[in-house]
Amino acid sequence: MIPPVYEPLRYALSGLDFTQLPVCTQQYLQEAKLAPPHAPDVNVISAERLKISMALSSSLIKNDMALVELRLETVVMASDLETGIPSQDDLQRDALAAQECRLQKLLGNVLPERELIFNAFIIKFDALVWVDQQGREHYTPEDWQRHRDELLKPILDNTSQQLVALDTAVIDG
Secondary structure, three states: OOOOOOOOOOOOOOOOOHHHOOHHHHHHHHHOOOOOOOOOOHHHHHHHHHHHHHHHHHHHHHHHHHHHHHHHHHHHHHHHHHHOOOOOHHHHHHHHHHHHHHHHHHHHHHHHHHHHHHHHHHHHHHHHHHHHHOOOOOOOHHHHHHHHHHHHHHHHHHHHHHHHHHHHHHHHO
């Protein structure tokens, strides 16, 4: 299975004061007790990053299962069509209607839900990158974009591997 790709928007919090941050970002930082005037320790930021990364993985489990289930149903249907099981017109119409239903569920529910999960994660993740910036005025927005991308890549790669592993377990199971 090729996992759906999530492309986050560019990092946009460079150089902003706390009051200039989006309201949802401010709320998250306040809830996490990372809002100014606190000067959180690097370990606190790392621990929070781990916490939200684990929450992302947990949030994606149900979504991953739905993606794998839809793919498996499609594979079974394609196999049935290939072997000629639904040879009658009514059965072919039913198979096409079922495929249309799966496609609607995928595009109308499962993938949009996945994007919402990732977007909520990115709000928190970018907030933590913003906290990293405090006291480092000599970094450019490009430096912060690179920093964010380096931190984010292994997390996004892990979510893809998690989906592929589930798919493999279901297929091989």
